[in-house]
Amino acid sequence: MTNLKDKLSASVRQAKAEQDQTAPKPVAIKSATPPAAPKKAAPKKAAPKKAAPKKAAPKKTTPKKTVAKTVKRKPAAPKAAKPTASAKPAAAKKAATQPLASGVADSSNALFPNRVWPD
Amino acid sequence: MATHIIAVINQKGGAGKTTVAMNLAAGLARRDDTLVLDLDPQASSRQWASLGSAPFPATVKQINGKWDAKTLHQNYKAYRHLVLDCPPSLESHASLQALRACDVALIPVLPSPIDLWASLRLPGEIDEARKTNKRLRAFLVLNQLEPKSALSAAMHDAIAEFGIPVLETGIRRRAIYRSAALEGVSVYQMGGRGALAAAEIEAIINEVIAS
Numbered sequence: 001m002t003n004l005k006d007k008l009s010a011s012v013r014q015a016k017a018e019q020d021q022t023a024p025k026p027v028a029i030k031s032a033t034p035p036a037a038p039k040k041a042a043p044k045k046a047a048p049k050k051a052a053p054k055k056a057a058p059k060k061t062t063p064k065k066t067v068a069k070t071v072k073r074k075p076a077a078p079k080a081a082k083p084t085a086s087a088k089p090a091a092a093k094k095a096a097t098q099p100l101a102s103g104v105a106d107s108s109n110a111l112f113p114n115r116v117w118p119d
Numbered sequence: 120m121a122t123h124i125i126a127v128i129n130q131k132g133g134a135g136k137t138t139v140a141m142n143l144a145a146g147l148a149r150r151d152d153t154l155v156l157d158l159d160p161q162a163s164s165r166q167w168a169s170l171g172s173a174p175f176p177a178t179v180k181q182i183n184g185k186w187d188a189k190t191l192h193q194n195y196k197a198y199r200h201l202v203l204d205c206p207p208s209l210e211s212h213a214s215l216q217a218l219r220a221c222d223v224a225l226i227p228v229l230p231s232p233i234d235l236w237a238s239l240r241l242p243g244e245i246d247e248a249r250k251t252n253k254r255l256r257a258f259l260v261l262n263q264l265e266p267k268s269a270l271s272a273a274m275h276d277a278i279a280e281f282g283i284p285v286l287e288t289g290i291r292r293r294a295i296y297r298s299a300a301l302e303g304v305s306v307y308q309m310g311g312r313g314a315l316a317a318a319e320i321e322a323i324i325n326e327v328i329a330s
Contacts, residue, residue, distance in 0.1 A: 004269050004270060004273045005273040005276045005277060008232060008235070008270070008273050008274070008276070008277035009276060009277045009279075009280055011232050011235070011236070011277075012232075012235050012236070012239070012277055012278075012280040012281075013280055015235070015236040015239055016239055016280065019239050019240070
């Protein structure tokens with residue numbers, strides 16, 4: 001009987017704790033979403049936008065200023081973005097380049113660059 | 120005299136909200152004019168009241184659409200007691216407004232761990248509602264207790280983990296509650312067969328009113 005009471009109480013406490021753990025998650029997701037937007041923007045600038053100016057170049061109508069802006073943003077984004085934010089685009093770039101060279105050898109560095117881990 | 124509002128609420132379906140609400144209302148109707156507001160889209164309370172050959176002791180109405188505490192007090196000030204039979208969801212407009220409008224939130228809980236786990240969000244919601252509804256008092260009421268079951272006996276201790284006071288009176292698992300629903304009446308109208316159940320409901324009313 002006492003065992004049953006304890007079990008039941010413990011199960012409620014555990015369920016409560018799990019609920020408390022899951023409750024803050026949405027908040028964390030919310031706070032994580034703003035950095036996620038720049039992340040999305042960064043890869044767009046990195047890969048597809050390089051192609052876009054090339055196509056635009058023959059038209060001669062695209063002002064050089066816009067090209068300069070995009071170039072400036074590229075280095076700015078990884079600098080401004082904090083460890084985890086910058087890690088993914090960097091990893092993506094390396095992952096994209098490495099398979100061409102060796103494939104398997106440096107994949108650990110590409111996935112987990114030193115900058116990811118805080119001091 | 121101001122209308123006294125009791126919300127019978129639990130996010131878990133099948134906890135006995137309608138059974139408690141309807142019999143509670145029947146007991147309150149013996150004292151003063153009482154209205155049951157069926158907030159559940161399933162409309163079980165309305166269905167219950169429509170089955171009876173005799174009129175149900177309390178008036179039963181269903182409300183849909185948007186409403187708030189002010190409209191409840193304005194529209195139903197003729198009644199001394201208002202019993203809100205809430206839907207099995209805390210996300211619904213009706214449940215949130217019920218917690219903001221009521222004086223007492225009565226939470227039926229079955230003596231089962233699954234029901235306990237499923238009801239764990241309620242204390243937080245009640246705390247949230249208290250920010251706007253200062254007079255809100257909440258009580259858990261154990262429903263469908265089985266005296267010979269060790270689990271039922273262990274519930275009183277386990278339920279204390281909720282941090283919400285538990286009514287001394289629990290409702291026992293009795294076939295008469297279901298029979299009354301089928302006949303469209305309350306346990307008060309079931310004669311001698313309903314006497315023990317009616318006594319439980321009376322004890323709950325006295326506890327809630329005295330609190």
